[in-house]
């Protein structure tokens with residue numbers, strides 16, 4: 216079985232490891248086939264640069280010295296029990312490759328603005344926050360995790376990053392994250408197991424994202440799944456198409472039913488705009504929702520969160 220459809224690296228090596236012209240190199244072969252490949256390939260370049268400035272050992276030390284992590288999954292469960300709705304993971308997101316800039320007032324260099332959005336989400340009733348850390352494609356940053364944490368926000372924080380190496384896991388914890396996102400479309404099971412272990416070693420919980428029944432079946436075979444939560448992304452990261460029916464279809468499959476039987480929390484992710492959408496994914500079996508665009512783009516994020524969770 217082919218585990219992952221995207222290629223982890225360009226066939227002729229990443230830019231940062233380029234060792235001069237080689238005859239057999241064909242520029243067109245080295246082009247990414249979709250945006251997810253482009254993002255993942257660029258991560259290789261980015262991590263190589265980080266590593267030059269801060270070696271792995273130092274990031275690990277910083278991760279271990281960081282203030283104790285908060286219980287991300289516990290906060291979702293507590294909110295769900297209190298409200299009888301899925302626990303909300305509200306996303307601090309300035310831009311995305313699918314729609315470009317979502318909130319123009321959200322100044323890319325004005326960090327105070329991101330902190331204010333995070334505080335407004337918390338006041339509105341979010342259980343947890345998701346913070347985009349990818350700079351190039353999402354105009355995010357690891358520093359946003361630190362700033363939001365330092366501003367006294369109590370909600371546990373998810374580091375929303377395209378993780379391909381343990382370096383990013385330690386960087387997430389060193390920046391104040393309580394959980395990390397791991398994407399099944401990007402990571403074969405051996406990497407997934409390894410990265411879950413790396414996360415656990417510094418007290419981080421994992422949200423494992425799937426997009427298809429096949430990916431969910433593969434994740435259910437992981438021997439490290441215990442203590443993790445799962446998420447179904449309704450947006451296809453290769454085409455950007457959003458379809459809430461994806462959550463329903465996956466949850467109705469045998470694999471979806473197994474998730475419920477095993478008591479694993481499932482998040483419905485992307486394309487959730489209205490209380491009806493929340494009710495729809497809840498009835499499909501989701502105990503959590505991950506929402507960005509619809510609450511970021513409204514002028515009053517606190518009211519937007521309240522409205523979404525009403526009814």
Ligand SMILES: O=P(O)(O)OC[C@@H](O)[C@@H](O)c1c[nH]c2ccccc12
Nearest residue numbers: 448484485486487505506507508509
């Ligand atoms: O803005 P939306 O449609 O509410 O989606 C939020 C979140 O689900 C989405 O940002 C997301 C889900 N998985 C991802 C992986 C990488 C980047 C982004 C994402």
